[in-house]
Amino acid sequence: SLSDRLNSVFKKLKGHGRLDEKNIQEGLREVRLALLEADVNYKVARDFIQRVKERALGQDVLKSLTPGQQVVKIVHEELIELLGGQSQGLNLKARPPIVIMLVGLQGSGKTTTAAKLALFLRRMKHAPYLVPADVYRPAAIEQLHKLASEINIPAYPSSSDMDPVDICRNAVEEARKSAYSVVLLDTAGRLHIDEKLMQELVAIKSECQPHEILFVADAMTGQDAVNVAARFNELLDVTGIVLTKMEGDARGGAALSIKSVTQKPIKFIGVGEKLSDLEVFHPDRVASRILG
Amino acid sequence: LSITSKFDDEFWEELEEILIMADVGFTATQKLLDQLRPKVRKEKIEDAEGFKELLKQELASLFPEPRKIRVSKPPEVVLMIGVNGVGKTTTIAKLAHRAQMQGKKVMMVAGDTFRAAAIEQLNIWAKRVGAGFYAKEDGADPAAVAYEALDKAIEEGYDTVFVDTAGRLHTKVNLMDELKKIKRVVSKKHPGAPHRTILVLDATTGQNALSQTQLFSEAVPIDEIVLTKLDGTAKGGVIVAIALEHNIPITFIGLGEKMEDLEIFIPERVVNRLMG
Numbered sequence: 001s002l003s004d005r006l007n008s009v010f011k012k013l014k015g016h017g018r019l020d021e022k023n024i025q026e027g028l029r030e031v032r033l034a035l036l037e038a039d040v041n042y043k044v045a046r047d048f049i050q051r052v053k054e055r056a057l058g059q060d061v062l063k064s065l066t067p068g069q070q071v072v073k074i075v076h077e078e079l080i081e082l083l084g085g086q087s088q089g090l091n092l093k094a095r096p097p098i099v100i101m102l103v104g105l106q107g108s109g110k111t112t113t114a115a116k117l118a119l120f121l122r123r124m125k126h127a128p129y130l131v132p133a134d135v136y137r138p139a140a141i142e143q144l145h146k147l148a149s150e151i152n153i154p155a156y157p158s159s160s161d162m163d164p165v166d167i168c169r170n171a172v173e174e175a176r177k178s179a180y181s182v183v184l185l186d187t188a189g190r191l192h193i194d195e196k197l198m199q200e201l202v203a204i205k206s207e208c209q210p211h212e213i214l215f216v217a218d219a220m221t222g223q224d225a226v227n228v229a230a231r232f233n234e235l236l237d238v239t240g241i242v243l244t245k246m247e248g249d250a251r252g253g254a255a256l257s258i259k260s261v262t263q264k265p266i267k268f269i270g271v272g273e274k275l276s277d278l279e280v281f282h283p284d285r286v287a288s289r290i291l292g
Numbered sequence: 293l294s295i296t297s298k299f300d301d302e303f304w305e306e307l308e309e310i311l312i313m314a315d316v317g318f319t320a321t322q323k324l325l326d327q328l329r330p331k332v333r334k335e336k337i338e339d340a341e342g343f344k345e346l347l348k349q350e351l352a353s354l355f356p357e358p359r360k361i362r363v364s365k366p367p368e369v370v371l372m373i374g375v376n377g378v379g380k381t382t383t384i385a386k387l388a389h390r391a392q393m394q395g396k397k398v399m400m401v402a403g404d405t406f407r408a409a410a411i412e413q414l415n416i417w418a419k420r421v422g423a424g425f426y427a428k429e430d431g432a433d434p435a436a437v438a439y440e441a442l443d444k445a446i447e448e449g450y451d452t453v454f455v456d457t458a459g460r461l462h463t464k465v466n467l468m469d470e471l472k473k474i475k476r477v478v479s480k481k482h483p484g485a486p487h488r489t490i491l492v493l494d495a496t497t498g499q500n501a502l503s504q505t506q507l508f509s510e511a512v513p514i515d516e517i518v519l520t521k522l523d524g525t526a527k528g529g530v531i532v533a534i535a536l537e538h539n540i541p542i543t544f545i546g547l548g549e550k551m552e553d554l555e556i557f558i559p560e561r562v563v564n565r566l567m568g
């Protein structure tokens with residue numbers, strides 16, 4: 001683990017020593033290695049290391065902690081702060097129906113997360129409405145309809161010959177008429193560099209004025225996470241992030257990369273394929289796993 | 293890379309940054325640089341052109357040739373495995389389309405009986421490709437689906453059978469056991485099957501692809517890797533790290549969501565993808 005590695009780096013320094021430039025440098029190399037192995041973006045890691053260095057320099061080695069433990073403590077605290085400090089929930093205070101739009105790359109877990117959020121919201125006494133807006137992927141609409149019926153949540157009767165912008169607009173209208181309190185728009189996966197499909201999202205946003213736009217990303221995403229997240233955020237000004245497939249052994253450094261580049265809160269994590277496998281994001285837990 | 297004829301510290305640092313940002317990973321990057329440094333001296337590389345050629349060859353040499361498949365008795369059985377959402381089902385459609393174009397009689401088997409509308413998804417692809425299709429009900433035992441599909445494929449003279457499986461995280465022991473069972477049942481049913489077990493990896497995945505490759509290959513021997521979603525901006529450099537630890541050929545790359553969006557993997561092109 002990182003704390004073991006840092007302890008061995010600092011084992012000569014005890015009690016009354018000081019963390020200085022020289023002994024910090026070697027420790028920071030270990031931290032940088034841990035971050036890169038965890039898929040934190042190269043530049044994000046470099047900036048993070050700089051912050052840790054500034055905090056660590058000149059600190060007295062506390063008697064109660066070994067220098068290695070001290071550096072770990074600083075790194076851990078900085079990570080938690082960068083990941084958002086504390087959990088942040090959905091913005092549910094507006095006048096209903098609240099519109100939540102899910103966006104992201106192909107296969108990141110949007111459709112499953114839409115259904116998970118619907119279940120989560122109903123358990124919070126909301127009346128959710130699921131909207132399949134993916135007309136491209138074979139059986140995408142059936143997929144969300146099946147998940148919706150599994151948990152007894154109503155869904156808009158989309159069909160693949162409809163236009164996604166019309167689907168979303170009509171579904172929000174339907175929700176308003178039927179007094180649903182939250183509408184969840186499941187959009188098709190797309191590349192951030194696909195201009196036409198990115199403009200489709202801009203059009204859906206403009207028509208439906210979502211209260212939340214959640215960028216859904218796979219926990220195992222590598223260095224490219226910053227490019228994808230930056231582009232989605234640039235065009236849509238997302239309001240939150242969901243990290244899926246977090247119950248595996250992916251270290252999840254993409255969390256730090258995405259948060260740094262968008263400055264938007266990570267709101268939920270997906271921890272399995274069941275519709276109950278959704279958790280509110282806790283920065284301290286993710287910080288520990290990034291460090292390994 | 294900055295055009296340079298000086299292979300100084302700055303040059304190697306810049307190269308390290310490029311490779312890590314391409315998802316090659318820290319450790320694999322160091323291994324690669326350790327191999328390159330002495331060669332630059334020994335082969336008297338003088339400029340960026342010469343270096344690029346050296347890097348191209350060095351990278352290309354990491355990737356093993358795809359092996360010749362021996363099918364003692366048709367059909368050839370191809371098993372698609374991988375974690376959730378990487379593109380297994382879509383890649384089956386692409387491979388099936390390619391096989392159809394080569395004049396083969398192809399069957400697509402709905403071995404994902406778990407995920408919502410997985411069977412419907414593959415069924416639509418089978419219709420588009422014009423291939424045969426076999427499925428049972430949702431929740432059926434995937435090994436039973438594969439077994440019965442093979443019965444039909446053998447009887448009806450199919451050349452190639454593609455078996456789709458549910459996405460599964462490599463850390464889930466019960467799901468790895470299920471995979472072992474599918475392989476066992478298929479190999480008992482038909483000599484040599486599965487002739488090709490293909491691990492599908494997503495090019496946007498970082499270092500976790502190493503763990504995926506390791507744990508999947510501990511469950512079932514992997515014959516090929518297909519790397520999907522290279523039409524995005526991810527470079528897929530983790531294949532270098534995988535090549536340094538495993539001897540699994542990469543056969544195809546996925547470049548989009550249509551059945552034609554499949555290309556043969558060419559090792560000599562890796563350098564352009566990582567550096568470009």
Ligand SMILES: Nc1nc2c(ncn2[C@@H]2O[C@H](COP(=O)(O)OP(=O)(O)OP(=O)(O)O)[C@@H](O)[C@H]2O)c(=O)[nH]1
Nearest residue numbers: 106107108109110111112189245270271272376377
């Ligand atoms: N293990 C695990 N699998 C998940 C999680 N969330 C989603 N999945 C799985 O990931 C795969 C892709 O999920 P989808 O919901 O279809 O992803 P998507 O983003 O809607 O995909 P596209 O619409 O094609 O872009 C499915 O097999 C899901 O069951 C999670 O938290 N953990």
Ligand SMILES: Nc1nc2c(ncn2[C@@H]2O[C@H](COP(=O)(O)OP(=O)(O)OP(=O)(O)O)[C@@H](O)[C@H]2O)c(=O)[nH]1
Nearest residue numbers: 106107376377378379380381382459521546547548
């Ligand atoms: N851009 C791009 N998208 C792809 C590629 N391959 C697959 N996809 C998309 O990725 C998403 C997931 O593909 P699937 O084939 O359903 O993936 P899977 O591995 O079968 O997913 P599960 O069965 O849920 O584990 C779909 O939206 C596909 O269209 C590719 O090469 N490029």
Ligand SMILES: [Mg+2]
Nearest residue numbers: 110111134140
């Ligand atoms: Mg979807």
Ligand SMILES: [Mg+2]
Nearest residue numbers: 380381404410
């Ligand atoms: Mg599938």
